[in-house]
Amino acid sequence: MLKKLRLNISSLFGLLLLALSLWAIAHELREYNYHDLFNSLAAIPKSRLSQAVGLTILGYLVMIVYDILSFSYINRSLAWNKIALTNFISSAFSNTIGFALLTGSAIRYRFYSKWKVSTVAIAQVIAFVNFTFWLGMFTLAGFLFLTNPLNIPSQLHLPLTKVRPIGIIFLLFIFGYLVCSFFIKRPLIIRGHEFRFPSLKISLSQITVSSLDWILAAAVLYTVLPSNMHLSYLDFLVIYLLAMFAGILSNVPGGLGVFETVILLILSSKISAAAILASLLAYRGIYYFLPLILATGLLGFFEIRYNRRKVNP
Numbered sequence: 001m002l003k004k005l006r007l008n009i010s011s012l013f014g015l016l017l018l019a020l021s022l023w024a025i026a027h028e029l030r031e032y033n034y035h036d037l038f039n040s041l042a043a044i045p046k047s048r049l050s051q052a053v054g055l056t057i058l059g060y061l062v063m064i065v066y067d068i069l070s071f072s073y074i075n076r077s078l079a080w081n082k083i084a085l086t087n088f089i090s091s092a093f094s095n096t097i098g099f100a101l102l103t104g105s106a107i108r109y110r111f112y113s114k115w116k117v118s119t120v121a122i123a124q125v126i127a128f129v130n131f132t133f134w135l136g137m138f139t140l141a142g143f144l145f146l147t148n149p150l151n152i153p154s155q156l157h158l159p160l161t162k163v164r165p166i167g168i169i170f171l172l173f174i175f176g177y178l179v180c181s182f183f184i185k186r187p188l189i190i191r192g193h194e195f196r197f198p199s200l201k202i203s204l205s206q207i208t209v210s211s212l213d214w215i216l217a218a219a220v221l222y223t224v225l226p227s228n229m230h231l232s233y234l235d236f237l238v239i240y241l242l243a244m245f246a247g248i249l250s251n252v253p254g255g256l257g258v259f260e261t262v263i264l265l266i267l268s269s270k271i272s273a274a275a276i277l278a279s280l281l282a283y284r285g286i287y288y289f290l291p292l293i294l295a296t297g298l299l300g301f302f303e304i305r306y307n308r309r310k311v312n313p
Contacts, residue, residue, distance in 0.1 A: 041278040044224050052223045052286045059216035060291060063091045065209045070128040073198050074121050085298065086111040092295035096288040135174065136210025141241040142170035148238045153265040163242055178203055221283040226275050239266050
């Protein structure tokens with residue numbers, strides 16, 4: 001009953017944020033029409049779009065290391081091409097659709113189980129990968145929120161006005177994680193499940209890889225933003241991390257709407273909302289939908305090939 005109540009509250013919170021986001025986007029764009037949006041989209045130089053595609057490719061290659069590290073953590077081995085295929089498809093689906101614990105996890109189970117990885121090992125991989133994803137966010141946001149305390153838009157109706165307290169909490173979490181990785185060698189039993197901290201080497205690798213993933217993702221959007229915005233990449237990275245954090249907390253697939261709202265609210269004072277939204281559309285198309293199209297094709301090819309082998313062994 002309590003779990004169901006928590007789920008309903010979480011879903012309600014996500015819907016509330018989505019509604020606020022849609023209202024804020026409509027409010028910011030009330031002075032513009034569709035022609036402004038299309039003109040801004042067409043004004044993005046092809047060279048910048050090409051750079052964004054290149055950064056996206058590099059970003060998805062970095063994500064593969066998540067699963068490679070996870071297999072090192074559980075002391076298992078698997079061919080790198082199988083790990084790369086599984087990671088890319090699961091990352092493309094979970095990034096775009098959201099609900100990573102459902103989408104990405106289901107795909108990882110589907111693929112790894114075919115390659116004789118045990119259910120327990122797959123569960124460990126899934127937990128490790130999802131946890132690693134957050135480590136980069138906490139590390140980067142912790143340092144940047146502390147050194148560059150951005151004001152949180154009042155339209156989000158959050159209890160905080162600046163991001164600095166969030167940064168302190170994030171850094172304390174990272175520090176505690178590294179301390180535990182160094183000192184705690186024995187497994188912990190939590191609700192009947194065994195949990196073992198990675199070695200300090202693996203923990204530092206998690207933080208490095210995840211941070212690089214976040215840096216590249218932000219760079220994709222930064223590349224397609226208007227060049228006359230006069231905003232440094234580090235300053236933009238703070239805004240991006242705050243927007244992503246709000247989007248993830250919303251439970252809305254891909255943070256759609258919530259992410260755009262934070263970006264619009266903060267940057268609309270520097271440049272037109274239509275130009276910002278055009279850049280966000282380009283970013284969504286390049287970083288989310290292009291990989292999803294490719295991943296869907298690979299998933300279909302894999303399923304057809306696997307089913308043929310079952311029929312004709």
